[in-house]
Amino acid sequence: MARRLNAPSEIVARLSKPDSLSERIYADLRQRLQRCEIGPDVRLVDTEIASAYGTSRMPVREALLRLANEGYLAGTTRGFMVPRLALSDIRDIFEVRRLLEPQAAANAARDLDEPTEAELTAAIREAREASRLDDVERLIVANIRFRAAWLGAVRNERLANTIARFVDHVQTVRLGTLRGSGTRKVVADGLEGLYDAFLRRDPTAAAKRMATFMAAAEEAFFSVRKAELDREDAAETPDSKSPASKSPAAEDAR
Amino acid sequence: MARRLNAPSEIVARLSKPDSLSERIYADLRQRLQRCEIGPDVRLVDTEIASAYGTSRMPVREALLRLANEGYLAGTTRGFMVPRLALSDIRDIFEVRRLLEPQAAANAARDLDEPTEAELTAAIREAREASRLDDVERLIVANIRFRAAWLGAVRNERLANTIARFVDHVQTVRLGTLRGSGTRKVVADGLEGLYDAFLRRDPTAAAKRMATFMAAAEEAFFSVRKAELDREDAAETPDSKSPASKSPAAEDAR
């Protein structure tokens, strides 16, 4: 049932940094996970990935274990997979994010420096353009870029990292949301509000904007994800022997 | 300068679970770190630990990497050490804890079940006894037990785990605090207040108690830690060649 990781053409080319092998493989895999290039129902097996990278199992194994430890992957007895989050998981993640992100945004607004502001401006411009053209992919990229920018301004690295990780974990459903419904407007408006607060260096406003933004996002995520699950259940129950080609629809949601 | 991990008598005896070797070593090392049995200025080298456990380097290496990844250890070019936290680090950790723990306490108060309540009662009894006898060690143990109990009642595992990790990271200075000044009273009172709120299943009260408790704890931690750093600086500057036996005093603080 579970597909295999289709052999990446020239991954090796992407390995560039002078860090250790494990590090580079970890970074590469994480990036692909962040961008949802891997998706559920894909079994990650160290031996395969190792041969794909042209290395031995060990660095890959370390990278996979680390990713699993950080919640990006779920380890099974037979390889790793990206975890299929239950509704309760998403609720849990959002609970933490709700607690952390408003304060983080406030801090960012307080400590914002020039280059970060420039980056935010660039990101918001992208978002506007994408919104105008109704280009979802670009909106997603802009959204990620915007977040990366203000998170980078958060001095408390532990706070920033914790947030980043939790955001990554809901990335899949996040993408689905943006693609799916008319929540794009919500996102676009939310970004504008945040951008405004950041520009004014107004921590209180930033926190408030973030809080409302997150509430809206959570709303949207839940409705979309719920619909997905319902669809899956509906597809599962009547004919469980339905061929793999027709499976969960998460297939093309990649 | 940096000491070595003194060969543990029969660590192997403590390895009991039927999990994988890496797992058990990880758990054992983490426990020792939580209890500050390892302390800074101790270099952890995989080969040594491996021979101590009677295994090869690999499981130890994995355990150490994992601990480092989770912030329990800092990797250097020459083995791992428990990180000496700067004041800014402590501030950062407390900022996150301030954001998370009140809500977590509220959740715990909401979802508290019978066995957990019993455990809380047992812990608070221990704390009272320790407080009466002025037995710092027991107070510390009771404190840890109390926290473990209510954290166990938090249904949101991600939230609970995140908190647990950050708490562990300040464990060292935490112990120093309790040992040092008259902050024991603060802790004892804080525990009582929390216990009361938990018993009444009052989320709001629990959150409030936790917030004030944390504020007090942070206060205390900072004064103590600051004093420590001052002392270190004072000891460092005049005679940097001071013998190892007289060093930072973190020595016997174990």
Add this chain to the structure above:
DNA sequence: ACATTGGATACCGTATACAGTTGTGCCGAC
């Protein structure tokens, strides 16, 4: 006395090898 350089060493990262375990597909029995 102190700085510099060379070598020895300790340790890390990666590779290869081996053993144990678990899923899986095949075959035979009912």
Add this chain to the structure above:
DNA sequence: GTCGGCACAACTGTATACGGTATCCAATGT
């Protein structure tokens, strides 16, 4: 035709081995 083994293949976890590199020490020169 279905169910129960049975053997094989796949994958994980651990061990051993090897090469590279950073650190330490000592010897030499200034």
